[in-house]
Amino acid sequence: MTDLVKENILLNAVTSAFKIEGKVIRDRRVEVHADKNTVSSILLFAKKQLGYIHMNHMTCIDWIEQGEFELVYTIYHPVDKLTLFVKTRIDREIPVMENIDTIWDHANTYEREMREMFGIEFPGLVGEHDFILEDWDQIPPMRKEFDTHKYAAETFYTRPGREDAKDVREELSKRSGTVVPDFAKKYSRE
Amino acid sequence: MVREKETTLYIGPQHPGITGNMMVKLKVQGDTVVSAATHVGYLHRAFEKLIERRNWIQAFTLLCRFCVPEPDPMELTYARAVEELDNREVPERAKYIRVIVMELARMQSFMLWYAGQSGSAGLYLTPQWSVGDRNYILDLFEDLTGGRIYHMYIWPGGVRRDLPEGWTDKTLRTMDYIEKRLDEYNKILFDNTIFQKRAQGVGIVPKDKAIEWGVVGPVLRGTGIKSDVRIDEPYEVYDKIDFDVPTQEGGDIWARALVRKEEVRQSIRIIRQAIADMPGGAYYNKVSNPMKWTVPAGQAWAKTESVRGEIGFHVTSDGGNKPYRVHVKGAAYTHGVTVLEKILPGQNIADVSFILNSLGVCPPEIER
């Protein structure tokens, strides 16, 4: 096993410069937790000073119980082969986040998707509001409280005979009249 | 020169030259593109939302449909992310089988690329040959998994079933056949002056900007930068296998075509080595009851080199029996929107679908 030297150097460089928490997850993976206002300066610092010039991806996780959105920025160093995650949490009620498409151009695509799917606002973001959906009048669909099954059942025509989450083995036994064997019962859903 | 009027031109969604169901809006002056904008969303199936309603194993039926030409890298990447969360070991034999499946998937996708790339240049013989030969690889998949296109073969903890009897011999025979055919493809495609003249100097991705724009895979290697997840962050048994990562200078369609041409040969080389070195033993580290299986809480990021470049899965678990959130980053996500919009200005209208094919834009992966 490697002794995680490069990872710890990276962690120290970022955490000491911004006075934030972080940890080494495993070899080649380091994460730091930042306040939402410092994210763009961390990303800029990592890109200009540390050489993390490639942004792999950014994503949003809806923690509905805590009332927060978690944003994860994944950036990559093409020479050291290290991946740095910058994680931040924003309020679910006032979802506003800094726009970083001046640092990486393709962040624009991710942000447009997040604006549409989670309803997060990025001030100064250019591009049409309809990126994927068209004429959408419900709440942003990737939020946890949006029930896609209910919406689909109400909106679209359902062919009769289709029900959700049935146990195949039990259905077959009902139809043919055979009994489900004991060894199979432990694999049933409930 | 007379300044010509600017016209708006829509390519897609119903257009034979486009690489799927998407749309590119062009502003053109005469024959030259002034600006381009990509519009997607025609294939949005809400995969990431549906996965939250499926359990960990059921998610595989959805996963492989993310990008149709290459379902297997998606399965592998997700399986690796789940294995990382669950600390699940994979038997050595399963790792070799996975490498073989991945390289077969790469080859069949390159065969399809041959068809798309030459078809968009107006050369219709190559599609007839390469899609026909691709069926031989799909036959191997059918023997192994039961499906031609979608396999659902790779699982967390290994693969679903062992190799059937005689499958390795059949694979080696198919590899011999395809290696022989590659020389003939060279004659009809790469030695063809029409293709060379169309491809050289068109659709250039600048080397100094490439990494910053998020370019990955063969497109990045076509600019002369050696970058491949298989050597940068070796997964499965790629570190035990001897293979080259081809690069080309130039960054144009021609350079990317040469990179892909060489990669098919490397895939054949990898498959031969993997079959020769494959150990015996178990192929699956069993999950007790997949329907009730829970995965410890946490987040994992796994990435894999697919045909068009790096594919990443960000998987979040809350400790339940369903994924809390799965986010997919495919290669086309940047290639199809940012990179395309940046390199199209200045090109000829006739080259647009040619460039789309060479960037490997796969619209279902952009909107999922």
Next chain:
Amino acid sequence: MENDKNSQKIVDYIGNFARKHSLFVLAYGTGCGAIEIPATMTSRYDAERFGIRGAATPRQADVLLITGYLSTKTLKRVIRVYEQMQEPKYVIGFGSCTVNGGMYYDSYNTINGLDQYIPVDVYINGCMPRPEAVISGFVKLQELIMAGKANNGEKYRENLEHYRSNQKKIIKNWKMPDYNW
């Protein structure tokens, strides 16, 4: 299946015979099923034996092949394409997701059941249907044409109100956005 020329006028019989052997399929890959179309059209399966080949534009095409799920955004374009096609025209639903939604039955963005929105002549089930299944579906369509039973355009015209009301349930805004058409 009645397939003898005695039940039809001789003109219809000749017309149907000709139509049966030149099915031009609109090249519109609406979903992932489009991946098996190249395999069907090229050397191994060679669908051109049956007179099946691609057409680039809706007005020149006979068959609209819906290759898989339809998102609501695509449905709007498909209806537009379908209405541009000239009669006689035929629709083939390809894949389980056109029949009842398939694995996307609970998705908020894909329709379940294509025949609610446009009439369908033949369904090919499976995910994904093999090229043999695709060819067999086309052969079934040819039988229907020969028997004079494939009257898709007529069905649409006669039941236009029914189809329109179903379409309007999903498509709220019939105007195309400025980035399209």
